[in-house]
Amino acid sequence: MRTLRLCLTLLCLVLGGAAAAQQQDGGFDYGPWEGTAERAEEALQSGQVSVPTLEALRTEIAGFRQRFIELQDTEAARIQTLRNQIDALGPPPEDGDEPAEIAQRRAELNRQLQQTSAPAVAAGEAYRRADGLIREIGAQIRERTAAELLSRGPPPVNPVLWPGAVQDMMSSLRALFVEVDDAWLSPARRGAFLSNLPAVILLSALGILLVARGGAWAESGTNWLRERTRRGTGIWRFMVSLGQIFLPLLGVIALLYAAQTSGLVFGRIQALLVQVPIWLTIFFYVRWLAGQTFSRDDDVATLPIETPRRAEARAYLSVLALLLVLRRVRIELSTFDAHGPETVAVLSFPLILLTGIVMFRLGQILSRARFDGEGEEALQRQDAMHLRLRVARFLGKLVMFVSAGAPVMAAAGYDGIAMATLYPMVATLILSGTVLVLLRVNGDLYRLITDRPVSEAQSLIPVLVGFLIVLSALPLLALAWGARVADLTELWTIFTTGFELGETRVSPGVFLTLVAVFVIGFVLTRLLQSSLRSAVLPKTKMDIGGRNAVVAGTGYLGIFLAALAAFGAAGIDMSSLALVAGALSVGIGFGLQNIVQNFVSGIILLIERPISEGDWVKVGDNMGFVKDISVRSTRIETFDHFDVIVPNGDFISGVVTNYTRGNTIGRLIVPISVAYGSDTRKVESILLGIAREHPLVMMNPAPFIYFSGYQNSALNFEIRVYLIDVLEILAVQTEMNHQIAERFAAEGIEIPFPQRDIWLRNPETLVGHGEPAHRAFAGEGQDVRAMPQTLQRRRGVAGDPE
Template sequence: MTLFFRTALRPVAALLIVLFLWASTVWAQQSTLPDYTSWETIATRAESMVDAERASDERLETLRAQVATWREQFQAAQNVNASRIQTLEAQIKALGPEPEDGTESAEIKEQRSLLSTQLADQRAPVLRAEAAYSRANAIVGEIDRIIRERQADALLEFGPSPLNPIHWPGAVQNLQTTFVSLWREITANVGSSSARKAALQNAPTVLLYLIVGIMLIARGSIWARTAVDKLRSGTRRGTGVFRFLVSLGQILLPYLGIVALLQALNATGFAVDEWNVLLGKLPFWAALMFGIRWLADQAFNNDDDVAALPLHADERPKARRLANALSFLYVLEDFIATLIAFDGYPAATAAVVQFPVLLLSGLLLVRLGRLRNDAPIVGSAAALEEASGDFRLRFAKLLGRIIQVVGVIGPIMAAIGYFRVGEALVYPAVATLALVGLVMVLQRFINNLYELATGRHPDSTNSLLPVLAGFILSLVALPMLALIWGAREADLTEIWDRAQEGISLGDTRISPTSIIVVIAVFAAGYMLTRLMQGALRTSVLPKTKMDQGAQNAIVSGIGYVGVFLAVIIAVTAGGLDLSSLAIVAGALSVGIGFGLQNIVSNFVSGIILLIERPIGEGDWIEVGGTHGIVKDISVRSTRIETFDRFDVIIPNADLVSGTVSNYTRGNSLGRIIIEVGVAYGSDTRKVERILLNIAREHDMVLMNPAPAVDFMNFGADSLDFRVRAVLRDIGQGMAVKTEMRHQIVERFTEEGIEIPFAQRDLWLRNPDVLAEAVESKWTAAASDREKSQSSTTPRKSTATMGDERVGDEDEG
């Protein structure tokens, strides 16, 4: 009962969510009108800034966000009075077109004028919102254009080459100045008596942070493993899940320890100014390095069951080292960029200082990209074939080739002078590798969760759920990938806003919200239908007197009706106009008339079979000489299982229009016939009694109607008898026939009754004449052969003599 209520609450909860989304949409559409006075002020200022093109990128982004917010309000305001406008348009349409000759009555003319005036008043806010929306959209487009042009100019800016030795002394001097300034700042703070006094006052806090940080760094890995082992107690499944949790804890706890140490350093008060900037970024740098290390361990570990990329065992440690080195260079690049931004290095110094890190990153990318090509897949032929078809490996090969190209082109462009281009290629490639690794690791974690929950591996069961989870992960990663490669947050929000606007199909606008509502309502209706089918099949119908075929017909019919109603309600709830489907329905009717006749015929025949029920599931039928048991009746075809244990799919139209023999319709009774012959001279009365007793003594034979034995005929070789018996289950007919035949042979043997077989004797009336004729034919044949041989030998002699004669003449 509890399970029933849990199952029943799921579709109810889904329906409540759908109603909430629908109510939220309606409330948003019926919100108050925008303040056009405030909008006019903002729009005028935005247009002047766009025309001048002197504002900074930050100021333009802020202004764009404000205008985009107004644009959303104008979009929502376009749906104001929608129902009232539709009503007025319907009323005007009901009046019909205005006569051209002016013969329309005054009452109708007055009514038409009144409705037109009301329609214009109701449309006025909509038209104003559409005009404001167009203006806001144009401003947003102009701001995006300005920012994109600036980004392109900055990316393609030609600067000093880092390979020019002229810039090296200045870069070394600037770095020296920065580090000397940092050292002087920290020594001055430590040497200050007031700073030391403040540090002593915060000594308990500093000591607490130090103890916590050291304990987490020293014992964090052990604690994580212990906690996961306790969590795992009692189950042997889900090895990958628990290893994932252990690895995550072994990274997270030491990272928290480093954060605690940084808090202890901040509590001393010694770090100020530039040190505060660096210390503020240290948690991010530590998280980045720990995260890359964790991803490398998960993606390139030594366990084939949980490795995201099944590289060769010798290549995996190398891949982990390369990934950790790339994370260090990525952090080092951010550290140098922070120093450049804080001290304001010139462009030449920045290029010289950052180029070695960029060059090393490119070389590591090339080496990492070659791992996939250098790593052989070892194993059996089946393993090689499976590995060659693995999507992950194909994708890894493609990605490896791309990062090799990027690792070469990026440093070359930076060395030429296009340093921004080199940075825009190399470092996003490193971040892309980290993102791809994260997606693969999470996908494998979802597979392990599925195995833990179900006890079955996703690859062995071909389950769709882990695949869908991986697809969703990939979709979620796409916006992050766009941000990595230089997309602005405003670009993503613009795409989302455009998607929310939807597309117009006639008078209907399809948006993501309407699609979500349609899917949610249909899912709720589908679950309710399945729930009702399950309740009828297991609780209601078994308590009635209907047979199994009638119960299956009712359940199937409710399923078809429920799905049809779910589609209609879902489409209506999504705001889609069904009247716009009239053209589609007309096209479908033409298609049905030409190419879909058989499909429609089978569909209608399936409905007839479910209603009339001439056959039902479990019936033994014969169609076109094929015998089998009906296993499933759908709206298009019926599946029967033959006695040879293979399925035959029969179109429903053949069952309705053709001849079908149903051997078990209504009951399983059936008659069998066994024919047997006895030798001439046998006691026919005795034979009849034996056969009748054999039929009566069998358990499957009914006594009402009673079995019978018929003396059929005087055959050419035997006296023919026939046994007729009705069985309670005709499905056992073959086994009953076999058993009764065995008993007939045994009883006839005991009683000395012979079962004859056909015998034929051949008598020759004149054997002497036939012998003389055969002998004469053989004599004639022998004489012919002798004549043939004698006629052939002289010809050969003549030819020989002729040849010899010719030879003699030649010699003469």
């Protein structure tokens, strides 16, 4: 152990010395970088370097660029400290008259700043050179790729090219059979085969059994599990269904291993057999995906279209999987035997044509997709599948367009355009089906964990997971449509490197730091608000409105401080935002003046507290209780239990009536009228007794009965009392009116009704010849005796004997 500790100590000393020496020498050797940059510039200038060589150069330069990014951040803290020291000295005098000690100190700090900043400056210059070279290499590769796609090759429909292509293909197949014959004719290989024959037979039998029955076994296991499980059925069913891929694939691997064990495989056959697992993985996966997407079972099908169309879609996808395998075989054979462009074009065209026909039929099925199902549960599923069906219809139309155009382009000799559109569309279909299956598995997994379906849980977690699944499929989609891995890594580098904001580089790390610090500050603010609301403020003598104002103000202040702390922790210089803030201030002044006015009014309401939560207020035509005071508006709940959102500016600039400001004491006025001839003193005594007897009426100030005056047919009185709780004003007024009616009826005091006196001048003009006066006056079917007595008396005064 002592020896081990000694060795570790020596190793640390050596490494520390090397690091110190490297730091003293500048920390980075720019020699290799200069050589790589010069080679890249020569390659770009010549334009004769192959695309793989350019890709290798780009990868090498990208590594240097990443190193330069790291070097730019070295000594950042020390540089900032030196700048702060120089700023502390203040600006140099304009006349140059500065004390010698300060001038010497300023010069020393500037010298240290230049020396410390030198590595970062050099790294910044190298970074920009590397970034420019990477962009130039990418542009040249894209130009070459576009030129290759748009180039016209030999048209495969030309019959002159067919004999040569058939002869080349037959030569490739004949070479395979020749290798088999050579292997069998070799005594050594034949002897090895005979010695390993039992193992070959066993592996072959196992492989054939798995290939023939593996998919059926997996399907039977899925059905058995569906019948015997309840919770988590979807997950278990999905896991068992994967056997439709892996069991046949294991059978293929067993057959390949049997072929390797036989000793009869070598050369190109062995090279082709190495590719067979990849080809058959594609074949089995596409078939499995067809079964998952267009399954007969609605619980499994991720795109439950009409039942007759599902079987047709599964068949077309199986044919498509076979065509994809044949295309890979053709590519391998053409690579082995170095087929010419004429042979490649002729051999590729039938596969492109058949793939286009199959894809066109699939596009028709998708473009006419309709939901298949009946009943309430089916309607719910239809709502959930509405977006999927819309996407499927759009994708179907796009597939039909591409699959119809690709064979035409291939027939015209533009084989590159045909393959660059048709097969990426095939990959798009496969990727879309995979995403749908993963989304279904996401919902099944959530149901397994929570025992609740996603449609009923209303949870954000499965939605976010589904969004991540779709987002992760975008890079694969880009690769399928011709994007290079270098393009994706470049986007990732730009994302991780960030962008410069003033003198600060904003990167994902800076952003995460900003978000984390702000979230921590926000949580602490909410905890402080909760403590004030529940533990601290209730023990003070502050009213409810003041407590709410303190809690709200604490929240706004805490959020503001959390934002400042987040910007500071992320290293973002707030002064760099001054220009942006100045530009936005003009827009705020004109376009957002109402919002700013309401915001300032909200702050004033929280400070002055003319209204508080729970107050009964009237502002404009709105009356109700204040439920919430926010920064921009105040929420009032009316007596009809409607919420009215009133801008805070109306409370500051308008007239506001607060019925319960500071206390709930309020005055009630109950008007009452009595008929002429009533004893006014008795009426006053009765009303005063009713007022004093009510429990909510205050005795100080004492109730008062106001004899307000005379009306045409009534004597007007008012009960004026102060209530302990003005919120009960309607109940008190209702009770007083009941008692007034009861007491007046018991005392014989009449509550008058409206009366009118009618004076008839020259009534003889209203009487016709031989017509009774009372009919002329009262009208046909009426009687004078039905008129009010007062009216009859007045008619008698007029001298009418009737």
